[in-house]
Amino acid sequence: MPSSLALQVSNLLNQCTFKQLQLVHALIIKTSLDRIPEISLKFLRRSTEFGGMEYSNLIFKLMGGFCNTEVTLWNAMIRGYAYNGPFRKCISMFDEMTLRNLKPNNFTYPYVLNSCSQLGLFSKGQRVHCQIIKSGFESAFSVGSGLFHFYVKKIDSLQMDLGKSGSLDDARKIFDGMCEKTIELWNRMIGKYVSIGDLAIVRELFDKMPERDVISWNTMISGYVKAGEVGNARDLFEQMPEKNVVSWTTIVGAYADVGDLKTARIFFEKMPEKNVVSWNCMMSGYTQKGEFQEALKLFLQMQLKGLEPDSFSFVSALSACSNLSDLQYGKWVHYLIRDWPNLGVIVGTALVEMYARCGDIDRAFTNFIKIGNKDVFCYNVMIKSLAIHGRAKDAIRIFHLMQKRGQNPNDFTFSCVLFACSHGGLVEEGRKIFHSMGRHFKLNPKIEHYCVMIDLLSRNDCLEEGLSLINEMPVEPDIATWGALLGGCRERGNLELAESVLKKVVELKPKEPGVHVLLSNIYAWMGQWLEAFRAREVMEENGIWKRTGSSIIQ
Known part of the structure; x- marks a missing residue:
């Protein structure tokens, strides 16, 4: 039966600090309590x-033959090494155990x-799995759970091909072989099948679950x-018996x-509780759909609710x-961003783009720096x-920078x-x-690069x-490529080349309104008024309309 002192020391160990632990160590040695295996x-x-293994390693060595x-x-x-690292030391100690004829459990x-999984030593992990099978511990819950997480x-x-459910075979075999499965394991297995889009298996597993929590439903x-x-x-x-903010946000999204x-x-308005992700989800929906005013109204409501925006909100x-x-609203949003350089490059880039598209290229550049x-x-x-604002040389400097x-x-x-x-000549x-x-x-130019380059040459x-x-x-040139050359022909008055290019363009039967307008204008420039009129007729026959250019001024 343990002594009163041994019980006191045992209780002390549960709550002592690292400095106190060293004092307790001295007491254990002085009173010979180190002879009690439990202590x-x-x-x-x-x-x-306590986050390190140096002191533990020293103690372990001092135990000498007792450790054998x-x-x-x-x-x-x-x-301790599995929690604190280095992970290789954990594996080497395991290997040393077997050399000493100590049986892992x-x-x-x-x-x-x-x-093994933390170090990416999956071959070693599979050899450990073989050892587990031989030792008969595969049916133990802790070992089965460890194997499942290892294969996941x-x-x-x-980064295996998750487009095929076969890549989950090892994890699924372990999962199916486990006598006891926690709800967390069910959720993780379902989550992996969701990641590969195998909904048939996902639903099968979901229906088989003995119990579900909100994570299962989500x-x-x-x-x-x-x-x-x-x-x-x-x-x-x-059907969900209980919904949380993630459930509501998922259906809104x-x-x-x-x-x-x-x-x-x-659904957003029905939410009993909203977090910043919920607001971001709704705002993102509006911006993707092009309903920008609604997105800004929602951002303003978010401020009035006293909710702190995050980088995605901004x-x-x-x-x-x-x-x-x-620009004025953009400046107000900028004002709200506290210490934006620490919010990440995505917010910074959004600021640069906002100022540039609102016409303030100098402030865009200042924020870029x-x-x-x-x-x-x-x-x-x-x-x-910079290119759009006519600062071609500055754009090239940034390219080299x-x-x-x-x-x-x-x-x-x-x-x-x-x-x-192209725009700077x-x-x-x-x-x-x-x-x-x-x-x-080592980048192969694509058709858009050829098109811009031909536009540059044609303009000059x-x-x-x-x-x-x-x-x-x-590759075969498209309408835009021939259109770039055709535009150059018109600017330079090259009638002969224009006629040659026109044939190529007409053969492609373009549907872009801008090309038809260009065709009509070039025919008119060449004095071929019947063809110019016919180009306009083709547009009407095919329901192709050129939208009038417009500008937005706030």
Whole structure:
């Protein structure tokens, strides 16, 4: 029977600080309590719960021969390394156990499997699985759960082809073989099948669940939403015995995603409780549908409710301001963003785009400079904005700057910088940039890059070079490509080439109104009035109308 002192020390270990633990250690040694296995184990285990393993490792070594026979002490150390790291030490201790003929048990294996998955050592984990089968611990709940999470982690880490349910076979075998399954395990298994879109299996598992919680229902609903089955999602939502804010937000998002903003708003207004994600979901729906005024009204209501917006709220509001060219509202949203550089590059980029699209390119550039870790998308927005505002040389400087800062341009970057060259008349610079795509960045120019390059050449009296580039294209030129050359022919008065290009354009039977208008204008310029009239007639016959240009001024 343990002594009174042993009981006091045992209770003390549950609540002592690390400094107090060292004092207790001295007391244990002085009173020979270290000879009691329960005290030694509890002390060692407690020493691993302070975030480091140096002191625990020292204690373990001091235990000497006592450790040669006590699996529980090894388990305490393996557990400690699994929580605190390094994970490799956890695995090496496990390997040393077997060399010492110490038999791992159901308390050992879950921590070793977790360390294998954390390090990506899946082959090692599978060998541990074989050892588990041989030792007969596969049926233990803790081991089965550890194996299940190991195989799920393997799927995630190796980024296997989740388009096939076969990739879940290992995890499913473990799951099916478990005698006891917690609701958390059911939810995770269902969640993995939702991620690959196998709704038949998801529903089968959902129906088999002995009990469900709100997460189970939400996961099933999100599966239907992901598959675009809004009707099924709503039916399940109506059946839910208990709904939380995630349930409501999911159904709001489902209707917003399919463009049914009226129904989405009805559910949004019915919500007994809304969080910032709910508001963002509804605002995002409005911005994606082009109802920017409604998005800004919702953002204002959010302020009046006293809810603190997050980065997604600000991006939606700034996007609405950009599309409305509403600089004053955009400035107000900017004012609300406290310490925006720390909110991330997405908010910073939205600010840059808002100021640029509202006509204040200088303030857009100032905010661009303040962004810390700029990504490619951020540089693309700045390059395009400068190009649109006629600052072609500045756009090219940003293009070169991004490369110096270690950011490789992508397809859209080249579209933007070539657009800048085209509108700035920078032919030589455009040639260098266009040819650098393949030579330096291993990017094959796409049809849009050819189109912009041909537009640049055609605008600057290089029509023959433009035609040559069209002939070199690896794909068939489209209407926009021929239209760029045709526009150059008109500007330069090249009647002969224009007639040749016109034949190509007519053969493609364009449906874009702008091309028909261009055709009509060129025929008129060439004095072929009958053809000009016929081009307009074709537009009317096919129901093609050119919208009148307009500007928004707030």
